[in-house]
Amino acid sequence: MKPSVGVFICHCGNNIAGAVDIEKLKANACAEGAECVEDHPYLCSAEGQSLIKDRVNALGLERVVVAACSPNVHERTFRECIGEAGLNPYFLDIANIREQCTWVPSEDPTGRAADIIRSSINAVRHARPLDNITVKAEKSVLVVGGGIAGITAALALAKQGIRVHLIEKSPTIGGNMVKIGKVFSPDKLTEDCSMCSLAPIMSEVAKNKNIEIKTRSKIAGLKGHAGDFSVTVEHEPGFVDTKKCTSCGQCASVCPSLTDDEWNAGLCARKAIYKPFPQAIPAAYTIDEKACKKCGNCVKACGAGAIDLEATPFKETLHVGSIVIATGHKELDPSDKYELGYGKYEEVITQTELARLLAVNGPTSGKLEIPSTGKAPQRVVMIQCVGSRDEKPGSIPYCSKICCMVALKHANYIKDHFPGTEVYICYTDIRATGSYENYYREVQKKDVTFIRGRVGEVLKNEAIVVRVEDTLGGGPVELEADMVVLSCALEPSAGTIEAARALSIGLTPELFIKEKHPKLDPASTTARGIFVCGTAAGAKDITESILQARAAASKVAELVSAPIEIEPKFAVIDYDKCTSCGACIKLCPYGAAYSNGRISIDPLSCIGLGGCILRCPEHAISLPGSSDSELYARIDGMLKGEPKMIAFLDENIAYVAADNAGVNRIPYPSSVRIIRVPSIMRLEPKHLIYAFERGAAGIFLGDGTTNSPEGAIRANVAKRVEELKRAVAVAGIDPLRIFYYEAYLPHYRGLASRMERFDQELSAMEKPPCPIASCEKRTAEIK
């Protein structure tokens, strides 16, 4: 027993009624067996909607077709309408007879409209009841990395009532910002103390009850999916109980072991038991296992009994809804650039080392001197772009964004605080964007000399000599220098690469975390539910890190703060057919399929393109709303009469472009009949062969999703089109009857012209093989 269908045809004022014969359309609908056929001037109006609801209730209609404007305009409206009448909202089908029919100048709009309506009637009979689902994510987040980005994200989330686990590899939070000594903003032309800005934020993190800080911790493994992650975290022992330690420092005074102080860029030494810096959080001492001799002096000296040299590493599993990666960067080690003499000559240092020298809490208490000799330099030469904009392997091929401003900052500071010191900056371009230009101007006024050229070599005869070409006309220059400072590239930190591998998320060729769509979706990674912020995703300054951290926090909040309603547009698995072969897991570019005892598809990650359907060997996957039977029904509906060009258009781009063509009254061939699909990746050879057998002259495939962040992968689409062509060739159909067009939203004229071109190509071919008579007979048989 076929479900009863009500067909409601809208006049849309004169937009539809003025171009087609409404009565004829009604008669056709009746002929298709519709139990109720009505028309109305404006179906979207309150009155029009009441009409629909009345008829549904009065006649007990089970399916509704609304023949009117594009579904992009009122599909939601009419779904709600029939929902109010007691029908499942997905028992509705919109026949687009305005944008894709009456607004398109052509020969027989009534005939076209009749086909479109018939197609909808056929399809809606196969519709199944669907509901939105609610996904409730775990209301907690794991932030990996306690630098400025990580702690900004953690605070932003904690203040929204979301529980935060903040893990950090080193014994304290703070990150690279601790080392830089001075920061500056574009509006002030002087420098501020970076610790004064950072330490209060670090305290806030420590005090916030929603944030649990775990230092000396890192990610070991991940299971689960967005909203429901199980993360294994490894904790290394610090051998000091941070709750008992009072930071008295007795332990350090009796410790016999010295090692390099990494918080001072290795320029001075510290003990094996140490407090990283006075503002460290947790505010406690900790033991560096590699330097520790296990002599036990500290244990004896500790009045609080806080030291336990027998502590062992342990693992724990955290259950969180989302993850934010904020693992930061490290300064490129210029030792491999042996022509610059780093590591060879003690006068050559990096900007980070200079920052520590100039810092009041640094190894020289802020005095500018060469670390090994203690002499104050008379001339400092800074070299920009060391390892940046450098295409050699081992370097970063693009700009590291901050080094020009760092050099200017240090140059300015040196000029102000150590007057008489000459400063030269050898640059490629000075990148001082926006109001940083003011700062650049001021620095130039202070007599810093700028040489535009890439330094070729730093060598030492008796003095250090820097060889560079002044490309603004000065020719080759040999500069004697007392101190050479290298502005090195920002590289991904080891923790960034480790975290990415543990979480199976994508990395860029330079091994930074790959943002899903750097322009439009910059805080997301390639895995749903895992976000990124700060320099882990690429070089940036503190302001940008903070901005991106807030963006990531916002995305996390979208996911975890309240249950999310998801439309039923995601793929589902029929467990009667599924053999758990795992083919879908391997091929899904969105990682939506996962194994959890049995194979499941995460509704949050699946974007409903349907590419997996063809690939499942058991055909166990389906897209509700785009089933095989519905597709066949739509194809049947469109193909009565002379041969047509069926155009399968993806719903987000190509279909909307077609709508736009109509809005702009652009003509395209009268033979075109458009069928909306999630993406052409949904299509299988059998659908196309079916269409050809039923009399389609040609099939036009339009997909624009390859241009958007959430769409099909271009290579996959190209591959699929080739497969479809080969398959129809095997079935005896000329593959030139298939035309693929990569659609663009604004290029609706292009869409129309491609259809014209294809139509001409088809006219030049022989008539399609299937005789019309037998097609009609088969259609009658189905009925």
Add this chain to the structure above:
Amino acid sequence: MLNALQAVPKDNYYLFKSCVTCSIYPGIEKSIRYVLDRLEANYTDDPRHSSCTGFGYHAGVVPLKTNLALNARNFSLAACSKDKNIVCTCPTSYGNLKECKEILSRDKALRDDTSGALAKIGKSFDISSGVNHVSEIFLARLDDIKAKAIHDFRGVKAVTHHGCHYSKIFYKDVASGNFERPTVVDDIAKGLGCEVLDYSERSLCCGMGFHYTMLDREYPRTILKRKFASIKKEMPDLIITQCPGCTFNLDYYQETLAEAVGSLDIPVLYFSELAALALGADPYEIGLDMHAVPVEPLLERLGMIGGKR
């Protein structure tokens, strides 16, 4: 950040000989075998393998498919041998064999063609053998060489020269240092006691240039003038190489360019000759009298000859 180094095999070497060594410096080959014997390494010295024809390939005389087929035969011989790890005397062989392996691994059409060619001569297609250079092997076994050494080279100042085809083609696979500043030979030399000096043209090619050396002698001369001038500033006692071709250029051109650069008279030794001497090999047994720049003065200074023969 460059990739980690590939593992260097510790034994079972398939010795891949070099045409330049065999024709100009046969002593080099002897010295390699001497060292491997003293290390009690297992190796196969197969008379059936052919020259890799790298010289011809890089000079544009040997076409790609010929190069692939010919070296696929060499790989097949190695794969059927009891010692399968190919170690090359010459960096050009090293680079060429690795390139053939890479191309054949990736390109199915060429692979099918090459297998077909091998089938015609009754050989199986098997390119599974790894390819290393002998200097990597010596570096990996340096501790063993040092343990058995009876001479050391303390007080000898040396400069090193690495082959371009070793460090600059498969640049990620340089066993010590990096592609711009490889230190494989330096490490071996230092291990044997030499003081290794840096010089500004360390990364510069020796000027062989394959077809240049046949068709345009000016090219190697120009390059070598720069190279020699730079070496002369350091005035080392010794130049140490890892490539027979480089050895030839740096050795034989010193006299030719003496007018332009001033006389040098710095002996050139391939690293295995140095290692063999350290282990006590007789200098004449390993053919050191066949070098263009006399090695005898250095050997006398070190007490390795004078009194002998």
